[in-house]
Amino acid sequence: MSEVRDLAARFRAGHKAALARAISWAENGDPSYPEFLRSVYASVGRAWRTGITGPPGAGKSTLVNELAKNLRARDRTVGILAVDPSSPISGGALLGDRIRMEERTSDAGVYIRSMASRGGHGGLSRASSDACDVIDAFGIDEVLLETVGVGQAEYDVVSATDTVVVVLCPGAGDGIQAMKAGILEVADVLVVNKVDLPGSDRLLMDLEESAHIRHAGTGRWIPPVVGCSAGKSQGIDEVLAAMDSHRDHLRATGLAAVRAAKRVAQVQRVLHERLAVQLWGAGGQGERVRALLEAGRTPYDVVDELAEHFTSALRSRA
Amino acid sequence: MSEVRDLAARFRAGHKAALARAISWAENGDPSYPEFLRSVYASVGRAWRTGITGPPGAGKSTLVNELAKNLRARDRTVGILAVDPSSPISGGALLGDRIRMEERTSDAGVYIRSMASRGGHGGLSRASSDACDVIDAFGIDEVLLETVGVGQAEYDVVSATDTVVVVLCPGAGDGIQAMKAGILEVADVLVVNKVDLPGSDRLLMDLEESAHIRHAGTGRWIPPVVGCSAGKSQGIDEVLAAMDSHRDHLRATGLAAVRAAKRVAQVQRVLHERLAVQLWGAGGQGERVRALLEAGRTPYDVVDELAEHFTSALRSRA
Numbered sequence: 346m347s348e349v350r351d352l353a354a355r356f357r358a359g360h361k362a363a364l365a366r367a368i369s370w371a372e373n374g375d376p377s378y379p380e381f382l383r384s385v386y387a388s389v390g391r392a393w394r395t396g397i398t399g400p401p402g403a404g405k406s407t408l409v410n411e412l413a414k415n416l417r418a419r420d421r422t423v424g425i426l427a428v429d430p431s432s433p434i435s436g437g438a439l440l441g442d443r444i445r446m447e448e449r450t451s452d453a454g455v456y457i458r459s460m461a462s463r464g465g466h467g468g469l470s471r472a473s474s475d476a477c478d479v480i481d482a483f484g485i486d487e488v489l490l491e492t493v494g495v496g497q498a499e500y501d502v503v504s505a506t507d508t509v510v511v512v513l514c515p516g517a518g519d520g521i522q523a524m525k526a527g528i529l530e531v532a533d534v535l536v537v538n539k540v541d542l543p544g545s546d547r548l549l550m551d552l553e554e555s556a557h558i559r560h561a562g563t564g565r566w567i568p569p570v571v572g573c574s575a576g577k578s579q580g581i582d583e584v585l586a587a588m589d590s591h592r593d594h595l596r597a598t599g600l601a602a603v604r605a606a607k608r609v610a611q612v613q614r615v616l617h618e619r620l621a622v623q624l625w626g627a628g629g630q631g632e633r634v635r636a637l638l639e640a641g642r643t644p645y646d647v648v649d650e651l652a653e654h655f656t657s658a659l660r661s662r663a
Numbered sequence: 664m665s666e667v668r669d670l671a672a673r674f675r676a677g678h679k680a681a682l683a684r685a686i687s688w689a690e691n692g693d694p695s696y697p698e699f700l701r702s703v704y705a706s707v708g709r710a711w712r713t714g715i716t717g718p719p720g721a722g723k724s725t726l727v728n729e730l731a732k733n734l735r736a737r738d739r740t741v742g743i744l745a746v747d748p749s750s751p752i753s754g755g756a757l758l759g760d761r762i763r764m765e766e767r768t769s770d771a772g773v774y775i776r777s778m779a780s781r782g783g784h785g786g787l788s789r790a791s792s793d794a795c796d797v798i799d800a801f802g803i804d805e806v807l808l809e810t811v812g813v814g815q816a817e818y819d820v821v822s823a824t825d826t827v828v829v830v831l832c833p834g835a836g837d838g839i840q841a842m843k844a845g846i847l848e849v850a851d852v853l854v855v856n857k858v859d860l861p862g863s864d865r866l867l868m869d870l871e872e873s874a875h876i877r878h879a880g881t882g883r884w885i886p887p888v889v890g891c892s893a894g895k896s897q898g899i900d901e902v903l904a905a906m907d908s909h910r911d912h913l914r915a916t917g918l919a920a921v922r923a924a925k926r927v928a929q930v931q932r933v934l935h936e937r938l939a940v941q942l943w944g945a946g947g948q949g950e951r952v953r954a955l956l957e958a959g960r961t962p963y964d965v966v967d968e969l970a971e972h973f974t975s976a977l978r979s980r981a
Contacts, residue, residue: 379961383961609952615963616966620938630931634931638926638927643700644929645933648934
């Protein structure tokens, strides 16, 4: 029996070690992963995927822990994927946060996995989306994908999940922390955590206003704004209720079409990445571009030359 | 004499009609543009390029008008390029704003051009960057590129200009309007316009705090935060002084390297665009991806199939 078929068999039999192995394949871009995915792909699509994102310090891990607890009380199995796109240092901090979550790992209905950044951003995006597929195929009911909302990461959350929960907290420059990048743009549910801190009323109000300005009259989903205090286990039911309302909305308005569109975008992204690697190579063509520009070529002439170089390289492989 | 050489000759002789024509070539992606650019490219790089961006309603056009007036008082020639990435409707509104600027057009030292969105975002990005090159090659001292800071547009401003001025104003949800996308990330100078409105002190403070949190200890440029009231011609000197300080900083720390890096990134972007068109074609391969996914293929299998399709298509042209 091949390694892939062996893993797929143990995976289908529900062994968590096989799940862990399969996620590692996805994470590392193992050459066996595509074949493995093919063998379990018919099982993908049954889980509900929720992304939890927001700036550092908003209390995402604590909220995820509380959400998992509440989902377990509803008899839903839960897979938690915590992705940290930043440095090894905050990777360590994140793993520290995870220690508090270990109380859940004794529960067979919960699977927790941290994923640190290796290589470029595109790689992490692909890896986290693939890991969601794997957890989904394993038969887990609820996937919670936790990411730090900085830079482009939040758009990856959208493409990998069905519902995006954006978590903010008052203080530390109030709304300024949320300005970092369009994390409000991607929210299906807006959560103000640590709602007992000063400034939370203002933040809740600002978010309500912003959500209505952005979406009123568009016929689009208006993200509900919910306050909670995850550290005190308060307001978690309200967060879940808001998540449920978005899930109901999607199911009523065409979940399959939304998911299909996200898959198409995912394929286009992966294909672009692959062609970019073919084009630029491991080291990149940056030096070559620079040299041509320094020699006085116009950007258009450089593009022409490199495009020709690229197509010749492909032809020579024929 | 060919059309291109004829235009280049009139362009070098300083005819504004030739400048306008060349920008139209850049804007429309005319097949003659690359040859024209080649013929004047040695003159590119002498202008200073300032991007002015911010949310709608911040008063960008008024500020640009005031900056132009003050730069003219310094005997600098000014080219204004106003780019509107949004719908034809707001394109109209923008042209309305421009009417107030007509007072400047009787001054031979000022050139004003509006550019509305046609086709995709990538096209507008390329067109506005090219138009800056053309104005620069014409021998104008100062290029002011005005864009609405929404979505990805602000990153285009960075790649097309030397100094980025982000304009905000108090009220209307205060900082919330700035949350729309990471427009703070790209600021070299932060301007609070309409500084006589209530809430401006708080906004100035929030921006100061945010700028310091983001950059303190990194050794990087910390964007100065300046208040002004463009509508009352107040504080414009302070905005110009902040722009000058950034210009001095860049010249002291290696302007050539920064500009070269931006050019390299520009070439890579244009090349990606061209290959994407080759790959997806005019209509896009979205339907094909969708059909393959609906037939139950995994995303990886679809990528394999399309990558093979793409390389075969290139080979067959050999």
